[in-house]
Amino acid sequence: xxxxxxxxxxxxxxxxxxxxxxxxxxxxxxxxxxxxxxxxxxxxxxxxxxxxxxxxxxxxxxxxxxxxxxxxxxxxxxxxxxxxxxxxxxxxxxxxxxxxxxxxxxxxxxxxxxxxxxxxxxxxxxxxxxxxxxxxxxxxxxxxxxxxxxxxxxxxxxxxxxxxxxxxxxxxxxxxxxxxxxxxxxxxxxxxxxxxxxxxxxxxxxxxxxxxxxxxxxxxxxxxxxxxxxxxxxxxxxxxxxxxxxxxxxxxxxxxxxxxxxxxxxxxxxxxxxxxxxxxxxxxxxxxxxxxxxxxxxxxxxxxxxxxxxxxxxxxxxxxxxxxxxxxxxxxxxxxxxxxxxxxxxxxxxxxxxxxxxxxxxxxxxxxxxxxxxxxxxxxxxxxxxxxxxxxxxxxxxxxxxxxxxxxxxxxxxxxxxxxxxxxxxxxxxxxxxxxxxxxxxxxxxxxxxxxxxxxxxxxxxxxxxxxxxx
Numbered sequence: 001x002x003x004x005x006x007x008x009x010x011x012x013x014x015x016x017x018x019x020x021x022x023x024x025x026x027x028x029x030x031x032x033x034x035x036x037x038x039x040x041x042x043x044x045x046x047x048x049x050x051x052x053x054x055x056x057x058x059x060x061x062x063x064x065x066x067x068x069x070x071x072x073x074x075x076x077x078x079x080x081x082x083x084x085x086x087x088x089x090x091x092x093x094x095x096x097x098x099x100x101x102x103x104x105x106x107x108x109x110x111x112x113x114x115x116x117x118x119x120x121x122x123x124x125x126x127x128x129x130x131x132x133x134x135x136x137x138x139x140x141x142x143x144x145x146x147x148x149x150x151x152x153x154x155x156x157x158x159x160x161x162x163x164x165x166x167x168x169x170x171x172x173x174x175x176x177x178x179x180x181x182x183x184x185x186x187x188x189x190x191x192x193x194x195x196x197x198x199x200x201x202x203x204x205x206x207x208x209x210x211x212x213x214x215x216x217x218x219x220x221x222x223x224x225x226x227x228x229x230x231x232x233x234x235x236x237x238x239x240x241x242x243x244x245x246x247x248x249x250x251x252x253x254x255x256x257x258x259x260x261x262x263x264x265x266x267x268x269x270x271x272x273x274x275x276x277x278x279x280x281x282x283x284x285x286x287x288x289x290x291x292x293x294x295x296x297x298x299x300x301x302x303x304x305x306x307x308x309x310x311x312x313x314x315x316x317x318x319x320x321x322x323x324x325x326x327x328x329x330x331x332x333x334x335x336x337x338x339x340x341x342x343x344x345x346x347x348x349x350x351x352x353x354x355x356x357x358x359x360x361x362x363x364x365x366x367x368x369x370x371x372x373x374x375x376x377x378x379x380x381x382x383x384x385x386x387x388x389x390x391x392x393x394x395x396x397x398x399x400x401x402x403x404x405x406x407x408x409x410x411x412x413x414x415x416x417x418x419x420x421x422x423x424x425x426x427x428x429x430x431x432x433x434x435x436x437x438x439x440x441x442x443x444x445x446x447x448x449x450x451x452x453x454x455x456x457x458x459x460x461x462x463x464x465x466x467x468x469x470x471x
Contacts, residue, residue: 015048046101053093057086133181147193192259199259206247222350222393223276224254227268231257279371297322303371321404327391334385341402343379346372349395353387381455409460424448
């Protein structure tokens with residue numbers, strides 16, 4: 001600091017003392033230099049003004065342009081800008097000295113300087129505008145390095161760096177775009193990182209008129225909420241938006257925690273929606289089999305893993321024995337330890353099975369969506385439910401009660417073997433997920449069939465004995 005301003009400060013102090021004390025010093029000095037006291041006083045005052053002008057020029061160049069502005073922007077300002085600012089301040093200082101100290105007419109000087117500045121400004125117009133636009137961008141900070149932005153609904157990418165002349169954008173295709181700051185001064189900028197990294201995404205899904213709005217809403221809501229790997233920060237929303245020629249247009253909206261995961265989240269949600277729509281046959285192509293789950297339990301039963309491959313007649317009989325249950329979001333379907341000998345089939349919506357970890361905290365261990373079931377052991381082995389299952393969304397479920405199973409077995413005793421085989425195959429597939437569907441070892445399946453047959457006989461033996469005696 002002393003090297004930059006020390007000598008100049010001493011000179012200003014000395015000239016200030018000479019100007020203030022006046023005749024104490026000016027008279028001897030005027031005699032020595034053979035000048036009039038008035039002329040010497042003008043020279044001292046002019047020298048003081050010039051020194052102050054030079055000090056101001058250095059402060060503006062070193063402390064403001066190449067100091068505060070560079071620190072604020074994080075970029076080096078071109079030396080030409082500092083030199084131009086120094087020249088302008090020196091010109092204004094000289095004009096002030098000529099006019100105020102020497103009382104000269106500076107009209108011609110100002111006109112000449114103004115014309116020169118005009119020519120210079122026209123020549124450097126783009127450079128100066130780019131500089132000041134870059135300064136404004138760094139002061140107002142509509143975006144920062146690392147933010148994901150969209151400019152004029154065209155360029156989209158992450159801000160890599162901001163210079164005094166350009167802003168560098170890295171697109172999702174790993175392409176680098178250099179955008180002049182002049183264009184950004186009038187651009188519409190969408191900053192997806194402000195006010196935070198959350199991002200609301202929306203998708204459009206078309207479903208035929210055959211599907212009731214309530215069914216579509218429950219299926220789409222559950223599918224969105226259950227998408228694998230998507231972190232939701234708010235509940236999703238499903239709205240019917242438009243009636244089209246052969247279908248209804250639904251808007252599915254959800255909010256994720258980080259905008260950078262937008263494409264992955266949309267992919268996961270779409271993938272899960274498609275799977276759930278296939279499970280519910282809510283596609284836009286071909287004839288829809290289910291208009292409303294409540295109106296077609298037979299098709300639902302056929303899609304449950306336990307009942308797949310069973311004869312149609314048996315599926316129809318099971319469907320006729322199911323009891324429809326409507327559970328609001330947040331309400332428990334079954335509670336851990338509850339002796340409710342029934343299996344539940346999810347028709348629409350989503351439920352979650354919760355348990356406790358070692359610390360006693362509640363954790364989600366499994367989610368159930370349309371066509372999935374829980375409570376096999378409670379129904380066939382008459383065990384108490386091992387975990388609490390809660391409706392995560394509004395759920396349409398179907399209860400297969402013990403009395404219904406007892407009625408089936410009493411009417412058709414041979415169903416004992418059918419159910420035992422179905423339970424054995426499902427048990428083996430769940431414990432050996434890597435095995436192919438048609439590669440089930442006979443010995444292992446036989447042992448499981450024997451196990452499940454024994455459980456059913458132990459709990460429903462009375463109904464089987466009654467059917468045999470009646471026969």
